[in-house]
Structure formats: structure tokens, C-alpha cells
Amino acid sequence: MRGCPVQHEPLLAVENLTKHFPVMRGVLRRQVGAVQAVDGLDFAIQPRETLGLVGESGCGKSTAGRVILRLEAPTAGRVIFRGEDITRLEGEALRRLRPHMQMIFQDPQDSLNPRMTVGSIVSEPLREHGAAKGAALRERVEALLEAVGLDPAFANRYPHEFSGGQRQRIGVARALALHPEFIVCDEPIAALDVSIQAQVVNLLKELQERFGLTYLFISHDLRMVRHVADRVAVMYLGKIVELATSDALYEEPLHPYTRALLSAVPTHDPEREARRTRIILEGDVPSPAAPPPGCRFSTRCPVAVPECSRREPEWRTLRPGHRVACHLAE
Amino acid sequence: MAQAANGRPVLSVRDVRTRFRTPGGGVVHAVNGISFDLHAGELLGVVGESGSGKSVTMLSLLRLLPEPPAEIAAGQALLEGEDLLALEPARLRRVRGGKVGFIFQDPMASLNPVLSVGYQLVEPLRTHLGLSRRAARRRAAALLELVGIPAAESRLRDFPHQFSGGMRQRVMIAMALACDPKVLIADEPTTALDATIQAQILDLLQRLRRERGMAIVWITHDLGVVAGLADRVMVMYGGQAVERADVRSLYARPQHPYTRSLLRALPRPDGGGRGERLASIPGQPPILGRAPDSCPFAPRCAHAFARCREQNPPLAPVGADHAVACWFDADAGVPRAA
Numbered sequence: 001m002r003g004c005p006v007q008h009e010p011l012l013a014v015e016n017l018t019k020h021f022p023v024m025r026g027v028l029r030r031q032v033g034a035v036q037a038v039d040g041l042d043f044a045i046q047p048r049e050t051l052g053l054v055g056e057s058g059c060g061k062s063t064a065g066r067v068i069l070r071l072e073a074p075t076a077g078r079v080i081f082r083g084e085d086i087t088r089l090e091g092e093a094l095r096r097l098r099p100h101m102q103m104i105f106q107d108p109q110d111s112l113n114p115r116m117t118v119g120s121i122v123s124e125p126l127r128e129h130g131a132a133k134g135a136a137l138r139e140r141v142e143a144l145l146e147a148v149g150l151d152p153a154f155a156n157r158y159p160h161e162f163s164g165g166q167r168q169r170i171g172v173a174r175a176l177a178l179h180p181e182f183i184v185c186d187e188p189i190a191a192l193d194v195s196i197q198a199q200v201v202n203l204l205k206e207l208q209e210r211f212g213l214t215y216l217f218i219s220h221d222l223r224m225v226r227h228v229a230d231r232v233a234v235m236y237l238g239k240i241v242e243l244a245t246s247d248a249l250y251e252e253p254l255h256p257y258t259r260a261l262l263s264a265v266p267t268h269d270p271e272r273e274a275r276r277t278r279i280i281l282e283g284d285v286p287s288p289a290a291p292p293p294g295c296r297f298s299t300r301c302p303v304a305v306p307e308c309s310r311r312e313p314e315w316r317t318l319r320p321g322h323r324v325a326c327h328l329a330e
Numbered sequence: 331m332a333q334a335a336n337g338r339p340v341l342s343v344r345d346v347r348t349r350f351r352t353p354g355g356g357v358v359h360a361v362n363g364i365s366f367d368l369h370a371g372e373l374l375g376v377v378g379e380s381g382s383g384k385s386v387t388m389l390s391l392l393r394l395l396p397e398p399p400a401e402i403a404a405g406q407a408l409l410e411g412e413d414l415l416a417l418e419p420a421r422l423r424r425v426r427g428g429k430v431g432f433i434f435q436d437p438m439a440s441l442n443p444v445l446s447v448g449y450q451l452v453e454p455l456r457t458h459l460g461l462s463r464r465a466a467r468r469r470a471a472a473l474l475e476l477v478g479i480p481a482a483e484s485r486l487r488d489f490p491h492q493f494s495g496g497m498r499q500r501v502m503i504a505m506a507l508a509c510d511p512k513v514l515i516a517d518e519p520t521t522a523l524d525a526t527i528q529a530q531i532l533d534l535l536q537r538l539r540r541e542r543g544m545a546i547v548w549i550t551h552d553l554g555v556v557a558g559l560a561d562r563v564m565v566m567y568g569g570q571a572v573e574r575a576d577v578r579s580l581y582a583r584p585q586h587p588y589t590r591s592l593l594r595a596l597p598r599p600d601g602g603g604r605g606e607r608l609a610s611i612p613g614q615p616p617i618l619g620r621a622p623d624s625c626p627f628a629p630r631c632a633h634a635f636a637r638c639r640e641q642n643p644p645l646a647p648v649g650a651d652h653a654v655a656c657w658f659d660a661d662a663g664v665p666r667a668a
Binding site for chain 1: 379380480494495496497524525526527528529530532533551552553554555557558559577578581582591592593595596597598599604607608609610611614
């Protein structure tokens, strides 16, 4: 949804969200280090908004999604959902939270149990949370399949009988079963053909409008993120380096990493392609177990100055609603 | 771009047809009469959805499909005048990895996990180029350096799992380039890679193409990717080429309803149209269980009429370097005159 009103209380906010995975070594399994998968994220998502979270593999975007949903416990920081601190929830309290926050996975092949019928996959969350049974359960499953554009008669079939796009619809139906308000979409279209990607993206938009959903849309496809997201956060090696509205980020990227990423987005226009200059970054992303000192992007940054490898850049607001972590951005 | 429409093509493919026999006694008509020419230094983009036959076509040319169940029913693939489809197995093995290099989508599936990268690079150099062990090792290190792997010499001893995804894809490219192929077939070589690594690989391949005059066939499902890369594009659907054109006229004047839908399914590069629905193609790709005697796209096509379901349209010229297989004239908005 465009131009989200900012005066709203955010649906979800994270403060200094951090997730480190210990690295163990030796017979005594002593901790010798930590993979700093997610390191100090700060952002908020407004109700009915789509926040895009982009970055390359290993940047921590999926881990961030899992920690926000409390599928993993954060190492530090807070997750606030509907005004409630959910960082330390456990047991029954955490279970009561689950229906409100759901996830759609990248590969519908891996996330659907091949031995369960579509009906039992979609109804599982309803049964698990005692939300419906008997005839009401069947009706709810039919309504869900219809909502995602599948024939309700498919309820008795198995996932392998469906194409990739249809399987992703099944995953969406399952995520919708308990009337969630917030859905983390983790690379929901990465495994699909272009023409099918459009179908799934349209479906997600339509459901957002119909049910008032809020999305965290995790993706490495910057072209599609621009189409779906109201605002976009760019992650590099565990940190958010830039956050802005889609238009501001794509039209006027402030971080050199964002600029490099955007320069590689294909445009399906040969004339434009012939004129463009790609910013080619040297080397690979460093290991999150040993991130470089100072700015984490400094080892690959085409404009880095000595300062960058000494001092970590602050997370600054350079323009209204446009934040960036770079010493040189202005 | 090194455009060489004149002169003899390096690879000339004529009417290749590949079928698969299914266990139930059925037949899948996977490739139905594909023809194209590829000139030195040229990049041909082959675009289609999964199941369109784009990979099977290229695998057929080098007889890399298990036969049976595959069966190459007809066609010719002349590589510098020599028909690949009629070669003796021993000669064919020399062509694969020698004159023709292959890069696949998933490098882990084509690298042997229990052999060092050095061994896997050195071996083809010795068989194809007859190099000594030492010379082959030197060249292997030079190849890794060429594709941008730091400390190449020492990394020859490493095994595939010791390389990151982007580095592994580079190893694959180094292997494909080992014997200076005339033709490189790249099957979605960058889809598994991150944007900045993709940009590095594209840059590298463009350079090799300029410097060595290598011809490239680039297989992808994304019309956006080839816009900035290809000289010419072939769009495939249901095992057939439905449109073939030089890159500019294809994007400026797409003729086939399928090509048009594919382009409309992409989000606009300027971010316009956010909040609007993307045009998606209704229905599913065909299963190809029947002989190709009607237009394969007809069931999903908004313009289909009776003739489309009765006769399969051949590729017919609609411009200087532009051909389309469709009974409907997209520019005029009416069926083509018979």
C-alpha cells in the first residue's frame, strides 16, 4: 500500500535485534567465536505495509525473519509486536502468539509434507490450534483454497500433483489459515518461472488488500521488490545499511552497496542496457564469523576511505524517512 | 557486440527433434524442430519457461541425454561443418569439453565432490589438448586466475566444498573454458548467484567473448536478463521456437502473444505500476503428450482462433532478422492472411 500513514502505532518493531550463532571447536566444544548473522537491526513495520528486506545470500535476511517470528531466540535486542514485547515469550504464551504471525517459504517443494494431502496440510494449523473441526474445518479449508485460487476439489490430492506455482499457493493457504496479521515471505518467488512469479505476487497483493495483511518480503530480486514493497531495507553482512521508501531507494540510493546492487538489476530494455554502467564489486562477501572492522562493506566498497575500516558508521537519518549507515553518504 | 551475421556460422542447427518414451508407453514430444545459427562471438539468448525444451535442445545437440528414454528423432547440428548428431561416440567425447563447453545452473551437481578442483581441471586438458602433467597444471592455475579466483595456484588442491557458491560457479566456468571452446552453452548459469557475483560473472563472460570470439548460447527463463547480453534471442514454448529476432527488435516489437505476455509479466524497471497487478499468463505449460500438430500456446492464448488449434504455425519472417510462429498478426490485430 502506498504512502502508509506514519502516525500509526507500528504493527511490529525491532530494536537492536541481534542473533549470533556460536562457533564451537575441539573435543570440549568450547566456543571459539560467533557467526554474527544478524547484528543490531532497528526498524518498524506499519500495519498493512510491505517492507522489503533485500540482500545477498548469507547477509542474514532469512535469519532476521526467523528471529522476528521467534522461530529462533534473539541473542540481544527486542521484538515488539502489537505493542507487546515478545522477545522473551515462551511456552503457552509463545504458542498463543503463533496464529498472528506466519511464514511463507521459498521452496514449496521442501515446505510441504509429501505424504499429506493438500487438505490436511492447509487444515493442520487449524487442528493444531483447535480453531475448527468437523464440517467447519472442511468449509474453512475450502474457503482458503478458493482464496488462493485453487479448486477446493484439490483438497484430496498430494503436493507432487501440483506445479511449483500451485504448490506455492498451497503454502500461502496454510499461512492464512489462522487469520494472521503479519506474514514473513521468505523468497516466495525465487524458485518460480517469471510468468508464475507474477501470479504469486498478484495473489499476495490481493490477499493483503482483502485481509489487511502486513508483509516482511525477503528477497534477493530487487526488480520484484520494487514492485511489491512500500519501503525497502538493504542488508549486508548482518546489518541494515540503508532503509527508505521504494521510490527514494531506487531513484536515489545513498549507500554504495545499494548502488552496486541496483546497477545489476536487469531492465528488459536493450537500449537502456547498452547505456548502463554496471558497478562491479571486487571479491566475495566476507564471512559473518569474522566481519571486517569498521564498516562491514569497507573491504569491497569502491569509494572507501581509511576511516571506513576504523570506525563503524552510524545509522543516520539523512532525509525524512531515508536512513543510511555510511560515513560518506550525504 | 561482435555481430557477424555474414560468414559461415560456427554452429548451425537444423530441425532437431527429441522425444522421450515414458514408462507408461507414452511419448513426450520435448523438442519439435528447432533450428538456429550461431556465429563466432555472438550471444544467442534462449528464453522459455521450465518444460519449454530449452535445456533439452542443447543437451540433445551434444547427445548428453540418456538414450533411451530420450530419442533424437531428426535433425542436424553442424559444428564447423561436422554433424554432431552423426558422430562416433569417441569423436563426440572429444568435441564435448573440447570445442563445446557447458556451464550448468548448479555447480555442485557437475563438480565431483571427491576429486580436487585441480584434478578436475587438469584431466580434460591432458585428454583434449594432450598437455603434459606440468603444463596442464600451469594452465589450470592460469584458468582459475582468469575467472578471478584469488591464490589460484594453491586453490588447485582444494575440493569443491571448500569454495563458496560464486567461486564454485567460477570453477565450472574455468572448466568449460579449459580447452578454448568455440561454443559455450550456459544453462541459467547465474540464477543461483547473488546480484553482485552475477555481475562479476557476466562481466567475465562478455570479456571472453570479445577477446576470444567465443560464441555463447545463454539459456534462461527471464527475458530481462538477456536484454543487456544477447545479440539475438530465441523464445521457446512447448518444444518449439515461437519467435526469433535480433535483441532490439524483439523487445521493441515483440510479435508472439507468448513473448508479449512474458514481457508484461515483468515488473516495470522504473518502478511505475506499483500496486497494479502484473500481467500473468493464465493456465499451465503444455505436457507435450501429443504430436505437435497445433500451436502449443493456443490453450493459453488470448488471440487463439480455429486455425491455431488445427495447424501448427511455422516460423515466418516478419522483419529483417525477425521471425515468428503465429497465425495472428500482432501489429494489425487480425489473423494473418493465409
